Amino acid sequence: MINLPNDDSTCGWYHSLPQAKCKPYLKGDQAADYVVLGAGFAGLAMARRLAEHKPNARIILVDAQKIGQGASGRNSGFVIDLPHKFALEHPDPEHKQKLLSLNRSAINQLDGLVGKYNIDCQWSATGKYQGAVGERGEAYLDHFEYLMKDLGEPYQHVNGSELSKVLGTNYYNRAIYTPGGFLMHPAALVRGLGDNLPDNVEVFENSPIRSLSKENGNWSLQAEHGVIKTPQLLLGTSIFTREFGYLKNRLLPVMTFASWTRPLTDHEMSIYSGKINWGLTPADHAGTTLRMTKDRRIMIRNTYKHVPKYGSSINESAKKQINAEHYQAFIARYPELCHVPLTHTWGGVYAISRNFTNFFGQLEDGVYASACDNGVGVAWGTISGTLLADYVVGASTSALNDIQKVTGMPSLNPPEPFLGLGVKARIQMAKWQSRSER
Known part of the structure; x- marks a missing residue:
């Protein structure tokens, strides 16, 4: 049984915006070349970059809630370039410079998108x-x-x-x-990014995925009113990655x-x-x-x-x-x-x-994830989502090499009840x- 997001309805950022345009929910049988699960900063960046690499592919982006209602629309509105908190303590100067470069690449990317699409988000x-x-x-x-x-x-x-x-x-x-x-208005930024995706990205909102299975080489994502089948699944699900059985005792x-x-x-x-x-x-x-x-x-x-x-x-x-x-x-x-x-x-x-380590890469055949942002979701989600799409399609860049060097496996947690x-x-x-x- 997958535990679904259960966010409160009192997010000030969301209430300060006008009513969002309705996007369809997932229904019927769907097939896609790529599916991105989770429409926060990471998932939006994954979908956008995949579409840029594969303009003729069908890409589905699906979220359990409306875009902007989850964690990405609830932060305090900082987009920080510096290595954050404990990452700033890292003993290797090269490691910190790579993080700084990755964060600034994300900021430049977001700055360009805000300007290109005239996103009104107090940027x-x-x-x-x-x-x-x-x-x-x-x-x-x-x-x-x-x-x-x-x-x-x-x-x-x-x-x-x-x-x-x-x-x-x-x-x-x-x-x-x-x-x-x-600084920015996070819910407005996330919504603006979601409203301006490439044409070959199809978005389904309010469509929680209740089970994940593999059949004949394809992954099957079952929602209440429909199912999606795909050979390539990218998870931008943050903490909920563990609900699908991945990184289960590490987040x-x-x-x-x-x-x-x-x-x-x-x-x-x-x-x-x-x-x-x-x-x-x-x-x-x-x-x-x-x-x-x-x-x-x-x-x-x-x-x-x-x-x-x-x-x-x-x-x-x-x-x-x-x-x-x-x-x-x-x-x-x-x-x-x-x-x-x-x-x-x-x-x-x-x-x-x-161990304050971010996961980035392949979880198993056909499943990829960027998970565990350790509290810096805007910049890290944007750049890790972008580079995960590069990784999936086989595009090689210096930034991809950098993110692979500064990420790893989150450490195991003690069992409950000791963890809690x-x-x-x-x-x-x-x-x-x-x-x-x-």
Whole structure:
């Protein structure tokens, strides 16, 4: 039995968009040269690149939900060029340079697509801030500066008074600004990419695949009202890859939660007195991510949960508690805006591995995957999906060589219940240790 996505219906990004055009669901018997399962950043990139390589092939892209409703449309809207978190600690400089090159290739690709198709998604080359609240955060920030020097990447110190003019709050002691990242509206970007695929890509939405089997050399994907048969299956299914029997004991399902305000009024903006359209990530990884969007909403993200049953692991009581925690973080930074409500609170599930390794390549004959983005789905999903399509059709590029060198096999997890207990304890410990930065 395949456990399906069960995302909440309260994603602020999705609610801020107009009603999406309806795409058909899968019905009847279908045959395709290639099937891509999962229409997030990875799956969309796979389908697009396959179509470019094989313009006369029939390519089917199928998703259990509407495009933009899953994890790719639920992140905080950062497209980060730098190696992320633990990848930045890697001892091999060449490894980190390859990651940097791959991420920037993804950003260039997305930048070109946004311009070509005029995708209205608040796409902007604003860079990002990495902020520290207290001594613990400042120690992490000092280490981040060391890593930037080691990587040879540009950065700028921003002191508290300068930073408050940007953020509209004096809550932070200082920050380091890096110029290479982009900000965007993730649900709008994913939807825009899905609306502008090549003509030989056929999209089926709201069509969860309930079983996968092989018959006479073809893979058979069974949905509620139809079936697809194909010799070549590409999985852009992230954590759900394990539901099809692959990487089953190697991926950890983690859900991150965010909340945001309604758009601030003109009067509230005068009280706020900061700038529009910036993003700050915490120097301490378990701290608070903060954003001001182009449409004047303030976003808070600082909650992580282990979700073995995906969205079903979180009930309404838990979401109310998360909203309350986010509100406390919000008014700590903006007490003068305490009357402004957090109108939406939502979560998104992603996959991490214990050794922070991404999987890329062939799982078995005719089945390929890019899985386990370790929390950097926009850039990594885009470039890994693109290069997986290259790999499947036999196209050789230097970028394909690079991604094969920086990926591997996610490590095995301990059995349950030890896995769940360990992950929960680790998240709680990180939350307690980082309490001064939240």
